[in-house]
Amino acid sequence: MSVIRLENVGFTYQKGMPDEKTAVSEVSLTFKEGSFVGVIGHTGSGKSTLIQMLNGLIKPTAGSVFIDDEDIWSDTSKLRDKRFKVGLVLQYPEYQLFEETVKKDIAFGPRNLGLSEEEIEERIIEAAGYLHLSPELLERSPFDLSGGEKRRAAIAGVLAMRPDVLVLDEPTAGLDPKGRKDILEVIDNYHRKENKTIILVSHSMDDVARYADTVLVMNSGKVMYYDTVEEVFKHSSELRETGLNIPTVTDILLTLNERGIGVDTDIYTVEKAADTITAAVKREVHI
Amino acid sequence: MRDITLGQYINGDSPIHRLDPRVRLILTLVYIIILFSFKSILQMILALVFILIAYAIVKIPLKMLLKSLKPIIPIVLFTSILNMFFISGDVVFSFWKISVTKQGLYYAALMSLRVICLLAGSSLLTYTSTPIELTGALESLFKPLTKLGFPVNDLAMMMTIALRFIPTLLEETDKIMAAQKSRGANLDTGKLFERIKALTPILIPLFVSAFRRADELALAMECRCYNGGEGRTRLNELRLKRSDLKATLVFCLFCVLLVLAGKI
Numbered sequence: 001m002s003v004i005r006l007e008n009v010g011f012t013y014q015k016g017m018p019d020e021k022t023a024v025s026e027v028s029l030t031f032k033e034g035s036f037v038g039v040i041g042h043t044g045s046g047k048s049t050l051i052q053m054l055n056g057l058i059k060p061t062a063g064s065v066f067i068d069d070e071d072i073w074s075d076t077s078k079l080r081d082k083r084f085k086v087g088l089v090l091q092y093p094e095y096q097l098f099e100e101t102v103k104k105d106i107a108f109g110p111r112n113l114g115l116s117e118e119e120i121e122e123r124i125i126e127a128a129g130y131l132h133l134s135p136e137l138l139e140r141s142p143f144d145l146s147g148g149e150k151r152r153a154a155i156a157g158v159l160a161m162r163p164d165v166l167v168l169d170e171p172t173a174g175l176d177p178k179g180r181k182d183i184l185e186v187i188d189n190y191h192r193k194e195n196k197t198i199i200l201v202s203h204s205m206d207d208v209a210r211y212a213d214t215v216l217v218m219n220s221g222k223v224m225y226y227d228t229v230e231e232v233f234k235h236s237s238e239l240r241e242t243g244l245n246i247p248t249v250t251d252i253l254l255t256l257n258e259r260g261i262g263v264d265t266d267i268y269t270v271e272k273a274a275d276t277i278t279a280a281v282k283r284e285v286h287i
Numbered sequence: 288m289r290d291i292t293l294g295q296y297i298n299g300d301s302p303i304h305r306l307d308p309r310v311r312l313i314l315t316l317v318y319i320i321i322l323f324s325f326k327s328i329l330q331m332i333l334a335l336v337f338i339l340i341a342y343a344i345v346k347i348p349l350k351m352l353l354k355s356l357k358p359i360i361p362i363v364l365f366t367s368i369l370n371m372f373f374i375s376g377d378v379v380f381s382f383w384k385i386s387v388t389k390q391g392l393y394y395a396a397l398m399s400l401r402v403i404c405l406l407a408g409s410s411l412l413t414y415t416s417t418p419i420e421l422t423g424a425l426e427s428l429f430k431p432l433t434k435l436g437f438p439v440n441d442l443a444m445m446m447t448i449a450l451r452f453i454p455t456l457l458e459e460t461d462k463i464m465a466a467q468k469s470r471g472a473n474l475d476t477g478k479l480f481e482r483i484k485a486l487t488p489i490l491i492p493l494f495v496s497a498f499r500r501a502d503e504l505a506l507a508m509e510c511r512c513y514n515g516g517e518g519r520t521r522l523n524e525l526r527l528k529r530s531d532l533k534a535t536l537v538f539c540l541f542c543v544l545l546v547l548a549g550k551i
């Protein structure tokens with residue numbers, strides 16, 4: 001298991017140039033083992049930049065990233081090992097597909113790990129199982145798949161490395177509601193079964209509220225909140241002020257409150273919201 | 288990948304940015320010809336001062352110029368050293384079997400200055416002109432060739448498209464490299480053959496996406512009834528302005544100064 005710790009991490013693009021741009025600054029936090037962290041924030045708030053520093057794809061221009069208390073940039077020859085511990089699925093990962101068949105493509109990561117052929121086979125079957133890729137599909141060319149299938153094949157390629165920490169940058173972007181749900185269920189399933197850490201970047205508060213246990217809210221490159229789902233969504237009104245959307249149910253409850261119907265607003269799942277609203281309706285009717 | 292500053296456009300609104308791109312292109316060409324036709328160190332120093340003044344006008348930080356000069360330092364050093372040791376003449380000092388001559392030193396300095404000016408001059412052109420401006424300028428300058436049946440318009444369109452896609456492809460390469468590195472691709476070490484093999488996971492997706500883009504672009508152009516360059520007009524017609532004349536005059540003055548400097 002691996003713990004990622006960030007200390008005062010910052011990143012500036014084109015540092016020293018006239019058009020330099022600070023994308024991330026002063027981020028200090030620890031991703032706890034086995035947690036499911038949802039990362040949210042406006043577009044351009046530095047989410048993608050931040051997560052690319054977690055496996056050493058880009059080097060922070062300030063501060064340090066530690067994996068198991070070891071600065072990942074202290075010895076660059078070991079950087080590749082770190083990338084096996086922290087598996088990163090980038091935004092629109094379809095373009096990473098390159099092999100003749102989906103199966104061979106999924107094998108790319110495990111092969112780089114230096115595993116034996118039997119073990120690679122095992123990993124492929126496991127990853128394909130998680131992502132519902134049929135044996136027939138595994139033999140097809142990745143370029144002949146549909147968008148959603150490509151996405152799943154690409155995620156399988158990272159999952160097959162069995163990383164301790166799985167980081168996903170908007171894995172559901174551009175998919176239909178069913179495709180989105182399928183992928184989120186896969187991630188949730190992997191999290192429950194393997195008890196690995198998940199870091200999920202998402203624009204959907206509903207998805208984060210549903211699957212994550214911890215929320216990281218980024219705002220202009222800085223950490224705005226990093227806490228449990230309950231604590232973060234207690235700040236619903238602040239979140240709304242910064243223009244972030246909040247879980248739909250919380251939004252509804254807040255609106256009800258504003259209209260004078262007293263309901264508890266620290267609620268972020270559909271089931272609990274239903275109970276609260278039912279209770280409130282009963283109360284109002286009694287009066 | 289994106290740290291390459293050579294050949295990069297820098298957005299700005301300096302008098303040089305506002306010049307007609309044709310003027311910029313021709314003046315740069317003349318400047319380069321001058322660099323190769325003049326042979327005194329005083330002239331080279333003047334040329335350097337001139338280009339530095341131009342950089343100051345554009346407000347490009349010196350740091351940026353130095354950074355773009357970095358890759359050519361080995362070439363400059365190499366030619367200087369060769370010149371220093373192998374040109375015969377009055378010996379300044381010597382050790383072992385090698386002697387450094389006055390003429391050698393002179394040529395070394397001349398060559399270094401020339402290469403630096405050459406790079407600074409051509410960089411200034413690309414710093415201040417967008418690729419579209421440059422192809423527009425070329426198209427307009429080569430227009431007379433259309434009469435000889437030379438497909439100037441088509442070539443200009445091809446060049447515009449090619450230039451337009453360089454940054455896109457670089458960005459794409461970056462992304463693909465990041466994705467494959469995340470899957471443990473080893474791009475930096477290994478024997479030559481292994482390294483070439485390691486490029487496959489990057490080149491294949493890059494080609495696939497380049498072909499897809501080309502397809503989409505062709506389709507989009509056809510949808511908007513593009514049918515070759517004949518008779519097409521431009522959104523921004525190039526027209527010489529007063530400031531272009533002024534810039535050319537200043538440049539001519541500089542040339543006169545150089546010729547005079549050669550007489551000293």
Ligand SMILES: Nc1ncnc2c1ncn2[C@@H]1O[C@H](COP(=O)(O)OP(=O)(O)OP(=O)(O)O)[C@@H](O)[C@H]1O
Pocket residue numbers: 013014021022023041042043044045046047048049050
């Ligand atoms: N390669 C780059 N060069 C220069 N600036 C960049 C680069 N990549 C990102 N940026 C800038 O850094 C900031 C943060 O970008 P980042 O991609 O991390 O945002 P994000 O939170 O992932 O946004 P989104 O939700 O749209 O994916 C943005 O303002 C962006 O313009």
Ligand SMILES: [Mg+2]
Pocket residue numbers: 047048049091169
């Ligand atoms: Mg992003």
